[in-house]
Amino acid sequence: MNTAYISLGSNMGDRAGYLEKAINILSSHGKIEVTKRSSLYETDPVGFTEQDQFLNMVIEIRTSLSPETLLHQCLQVEIDLGREREFKWGPRIIDLDILLFNHETIEAENLLIPHPRMQERAFVLIPLLEVAPSIEHPSFNAPLAEFLDEIPDKEGVR
Numbered sequence: 331m332n333t334a335y336i337s338l339g340s341n342m343g344d345r346a347g348y349l350e351k352a353i354n355i356l357s358s359h360g361k362i363e364v365t366k367r368s369s370l371y372e373t374d375p376v377g378f379t380e381q382d383q384f385l386n387m388v389i390e391i392r393t394s395l396s397p398e399t400l401l402h403q404c405l406q407v408e409i410d411l412g413r414e415r416e417f418k419w420g421p422r423i424i425d426l427d428i429l430l431f432n433h434e435t436i437e438a439e440n441l442l443i444p445h446p447r448m449q450e451r452a453f454v455l456i457p458l459l460e461v462a463p464s465i466e467h468p469s470f471n472a473p474l475a476e477f478l479d480e481i482p483d484k485e486g487v488r
């Protein structure tokens with residue numbers, strides 16, 4: 331059995347509703363159990379800042395799926411909820427990113443684990459550390475809590 335952490339975000343429409351529907355779809359999969367969920371956080375957009383505030387959260391799952399099959403399920407949730415990818419960094423009704431899969435490092439063409447920017451993003455680290463306070467980064471073998479201290483825009487997560 332595998333343990334994975336998934337970051338969810340939404341900044342269009344009924345944001346909380348989309349997050350809840352995404353979790354319900356994952357939970358209804360016979361090989362995915364949602365074991366922990368963080369609070370909902372109101373967050374300032376990073377990257378492309380000319381867009382609405384996000385709601386972000388992180389869930390912990392237990393799954394017998396492979397990383398690639400889990401990625402496929404996450405992309406299918408986005409399709410099921412009607413996500414349209416207008417442009418890479420633009421607004422979205424729902425976004426799911428696999429952050430960690432066990433303590434594994436995966437470098438595939440369509441899948442990088444740990445998520446390559448997770449240690450730079452307060453909107454990811456703060457909800458992740460809520461559900462897994464002592465989690466470590468598999469590549470750096472260091473607590474992810476130490477990376478949060480280095481991020482300047484923590485106030486952008488409420």
Ligand SMILES: Nc1nc2nc(S)n(CCO)c2c(=O)[nH]1
Pocket residue numbers: 338339340373374375376377378384386418419420425453
């Ligand atoms: N606060 C915040 N900013 C973001 N910029 C992008 S792109 N995204 C989409 C996830 O990469 C987000 C997000 O989920 N939250």
